[in-house]
Amino acid sequence: MSKPRLGPWIALVLAAIYFIVPLAATFEFSLRKRKGEYSxxxxxxxxxxxxxxxxxxxxxxxxxxxxVVGILLVLPTAYTIRVRLPRLRPLVEFMTLLPxxxxxxxxxxxxxxxxxxxxxLPMTSSARATDVLLVFAYVTLAxxxxxxxxDTGMRAIxxxxxxxxxxxxxxxxxxxxxxxxxxxxxxxxxSGAFLTFAIVIGEFTMASLLDRPAFGxxxxxxxxNRAYEPSALAVIAFAVTxxxxxxxxxxxxxxxxxx
Amino acid sequence: xxxxxxxxxxxxxxxxxxxxxxxxxxARGEFVSFLGPSGCGxxxxxxxxxxxxxxxxxxxxxxxxxxxxLRPNQRNVGMVFQSxxxxxxxxxxxxxxxxxxxxxxxxGEIAARVAEMLGVIKLPQLGERYPYQLSxxxxxxxxxxxxxxxxxxxxxxxxxxxxxxxxxxVSLRAEIxxxxxxxxxxxxxxxxxxxxxxxMSDRVVVMSDGRVEQVGTPFEVYNDPxxxxxxxxxxxxxxxxxxxxxxxAGRLRIDGQEVAATRAAGRARSGETxxxxxxxxxxxxxxxxxxxxxMRGTIEDxxxxxxxxxxxxxxxxxxxxxxxxxxxxxxxxxxxxxVTVGFGRDDLLLLEAS
Numbered sequence: 046m047s048k049p050r051l052g053p054w055i056a057l058v059l060a061a062i063y064f065i066v067p068l069a070a071t072f073e074f075s076l077r078k079r080k081g082e083y084s085x086x087x088x089x090x091x092x093x094x095x096x097x098x099x100x101x102x103x104x105x106x107x108x109x110x111x112x113v114v115g116i117l118l119v120l121p122t123a124y125t126i127r128v129r130l131p132r133l134r135p136l137v138e139f140m141t142l143l144p145x146x147x148x149x150x151x152x153x154x155x156x157x158x159x160x161x162x163x164x165x166l167p168m169t170s171s172a173r174a175t176d177v178l179l180v181f182a183y184v185t186l187a188x189x190x191x192x193x194x195x196d197t198g199m200r201a202i203x204x205x206x207x208x209x210x211x212x213x214x215x216x217x218x219x220x221x222x223x224x225x226x227x228x229x230x231x232x233x234x235x236s237g238a239f240l241t242f243a244i245v246i247g248e249f250t251m252a253s254l255l256d257r258p259a260f261g262x263x264x265x266x267x268x269x270n271r272a273y274e275p276s277a278l279a280v281i282a283f284a285v286t287x288x289x290x291x292x293x294x295x296x297x298x299x300x301x302x303x304x
Numbered sequence: 305x306x307x308x309x310x311x312x313x314x315x316x317x318x319x320x321x322x323x324x325x326x327x328x329x330x331a332r333g334e335f336v337s338f339l340g341p342s343g344c345g346x347x348x349x350x351x352x353x354x355x356x357x358x359x360x361x362x363x364x365x366x367x368x369x370x371x372x373x374l375r376p377n378q379r380n381v382g383m384v385f386q387s388x389x390x391x392x393x394x395x396x397x398x399x400x401x402x403x404x405x406x407x408x409x410x411x412g413e414i415a416a417r418v419a420e421m422l423g424v425i426k427l428p429q430l431g432e433r434y435p436y437q438l439s440x441x442x443x444x445x446x447x448x449x450x451x452x453x454x455x456x457x458x459x460x461x462x463x464x465x466x467x468x469x470x471x472x473x474v475s476l477r478a479e480i481x482x483x484x485x486x487x488x489x490x491x492x493x494x495x496x497x498x499x500x501x502x503x504m505s506d507r508v509v510v511m512s513d514g515r516v517e518q519v520g521t522p523f524e525v526y527n528d529p530x531x532x533x534x535x536x537x538x539x540x541x542x543x544x545x546x547x548x549x550x551x552x553a554g555r556l557r558i559d560g561q562e563v564a565a566t567r568a569a570g571r572a573r574s575g576e577t578x579x580x581x582x583x584x585x586x587x588x589x590x591x592x593x594x595x596x597x598x599m600r601g602t603i604e605d606x607x608x609x610x611x612x613x614x615x616x617x618x619x620x621x622x623x624x625x626x627x628x629x630x631x632x633x634x635x636x637x638x639x640x641x642x643v644t645v646g647f648g649r650d651d652l653l654l655l656e657a658s
Contacts, residue, residue: 202392203387203389206385206387206389207389207391209354209356209376209383209385209389210383210385210390210391210447210450211391211402211406212355212356212375212377213354213376213377213379213381213383213451213460214377214382214402214403214406214450214451214454215377215380215403215406215407216377216402216403216406217377225391225393228393229391229393
């Protein structure tokens, strides 16, 4: 029997301390609202605050819309690049990485300049139009994650050969997309979708500058005006993100693919 | 006019011609292999027949119909890929029935055809399994069943056995050939494995650098190679330089030893130097009988290959290989031993002048 190795355990314990201690401290602080004893009063206060539910629902709705638009945009793009236009892949990969390089504040000021109420396409002239603009902005923001997730899924299934196999069996493009590609990149799509959800739910800059009642600006408002509630909110935000990650893991346990 | 006709087919990527003026006529029910090294254009030609690549010039027709401009799903050709390309989300039965479902065949007909195909590939119990639950050989059988379930006019196989281990490769190639003969389906098979091509095909198309080097039966290609490339690519050959002593009589001199070559008679000019070639199995160790060529040389190398022992004999500048069957009672001669080898006058191939 081989001896248990100490090094990896030390690394694991150090990493656990690094990640868990601040979180545990935040959680512990969030329970101190009531003097002299631990309680969930901060959490209760948050759940009683109508702005909490409203902003959370708003951000959830925007996140779902972002995921739908993102998938509709990214799935055909990633498929076309992989199967029909592989020469354009470096260009598209560069473009999808731009949102990581350009700060969100620059992007949103660009939007405001292009789509303000006196522009040729006044997207900020009404709340609904601004919501649409925010969704598009989030699609851009989540693009690096969504594109990479879908592209990796395409590579894993060898989309090109599967497409050719389906074509030789008489299938047209729609049949190939619906019956061959989509079911086989399902896990990759869900992975991209959950990452998008996690990004959108806590985003502050774009929502704030476009003046939308999202969860990010609400967290910022609570952070500047309350004592214990921000910690409770941070714990809730962590829980939501972890739930997303857990769902990715759960769905990822689905069927294996061919080698 | 054949069942599948390729006329003047070319494929050019930028400045690079991958397939140059490919002409071939394949008869109905024929099994034709494209054989050649990597990059010779064999897969590109197959993909042009399938419709995955568009020829830069030339026409492709199947059963008299010009299919050059048709999309792959309009050609009625079945394709088997090296990587199997089974749909991972579908069961074996669903994979086999995919083409029939796309063609909107009735459910009962699909079920019957799938059951029939599972029987043909000898996997009747595995219909409900997923591809990842099968071995490589089983996956390729399913891919074959899927391709023929739709009763295609032409079956195309792109190095279907390359990813499998040696034993399965040998058994599966016999199965593919038997199935092809049973169904009488016109088949084009791409491979770089000469043994596969020679053992399965009615005709072999040897390709090099985008060109057809030779088209012939396996017997013709192996025994009477048209070009130096075919001679060197198909089988093992010992190539030697020979001085033509008498071109009309086919008398040659190799490293000072005179030999006769029936095939050289009238095809070589006296005084010129030509390349000649010999198959290892055509050469015998020991003094040959009357009417055969004999040469004296030194054993340079002895390679034990199991059932066969390959011996390399040097004559000076030239050397040749010969195969003898392994016999536990008589071990092969040692390196450095002086030996006499013999070969028939018909066995010496005269290669084209370079």
